[in-house]
Amino acid sequence: MKSKFFLLIFILYSSFLYSNEKIIEPNTIHKNLRCLVCQGQSIADSNSDFAQTIKLVVKDLVKAGKTEEEIYSFMSDKYGEWIVFKPRLNLHNSLLWFLPYIFLVFGGFFIFKIIKKDKKS
Amino acid sequence: MPKITKITIFTVLFFILGVFYLSLTRETNYNTSNLISKEVPEFKIIYFNDSNYFTNQDLKKNKYTLINFWASWCYPCKIEHPILIKLSKENKLKMVGVNFKDKSDQALQFLDSLSNPYDILLKDTKGKQSVNFGIYGIPESILVNEKSTIIKKFVGPLSIDDYREIKKVIN
Secondary structure (H helix, E strand, O other), X not given: OHHHHHHHHHHHHHHHHHHHHHOOOHHHHHHOEEOOOOOOOEOOOOOOHHHHHHHHHHHHHHXXXXXXXXXXXXHXXXXXXXXXXXXXXXXXXXXXXXXXXXXXXXXXXXXHHHHHHHHHO | OOHHHHHHHHHHHHHHHHHHHHHHHOOXXXXXXXXXXXXXXXXXXXXXXXXXXXXXXXXXXXXXXXXXXXXXXXXHHHHHHHHHHHHOOOOOEEEEEEEEOOOHHHHHHHHHHHOOOOOEEEEEOOOOHHHHHXXXXXXXXXXXEOOOEEEEEEEOOOOHHHHHHHHHHHO
């Protein structure tokens, strides 16, 4: 009885999480889109004419069932990669994505070497 | 100082300076290069005077089409207007004007006073259709060929040099 109860709770909770995952919050998208006519503002922060139009288009795209990724891709196609604050991984920005990991490995190796040397001496 | 430490410090400094140099010299402004040679996306813009729609299929009927986004409240649109009038005399070029976020009476008044260079007049009252063309301010113009491929996009008012460039492409 107890296990059945927990199973029911688990199923309900999973479906709740799944349904939450599918809701796209337009404001999250606005925050990740750059206002091209403003100084360092996002679409969410700006009240410019351009930002208002983009907000309307994002609303339409969300209504049409587009995913967050599809919306970013649509905007990048029209205005270039510059419009998205979080760029997609490509050849030009690969260093930006991988450099922290490279530094982590080399830094770790460097620290390990120093500690080892200290222990020896 | 051990040799390996010296090399590491030098490499890191060189790398940081390199990143700074590349970041400072990089073009961060919006540019239209990603639209050139691409096919015009599917669109549907309502005619100014009736409830029919002009679509991307209509572009294929003309050898060349210049889609110009304009509004009566836009001062640079007034500046480029003489160039549009000159371009309207070109036989191989169809002029399509998209009235952007404007009031109909003011738009008509604008065309009455400066004369109408457009063969086809459309309106995008909310500006949503213009996003399909990567428009972020007006005036902007897009030169399209009969295959509906974008040949060139002009951001800002058309200049006499742009006029010469368009003429060279269409002839």
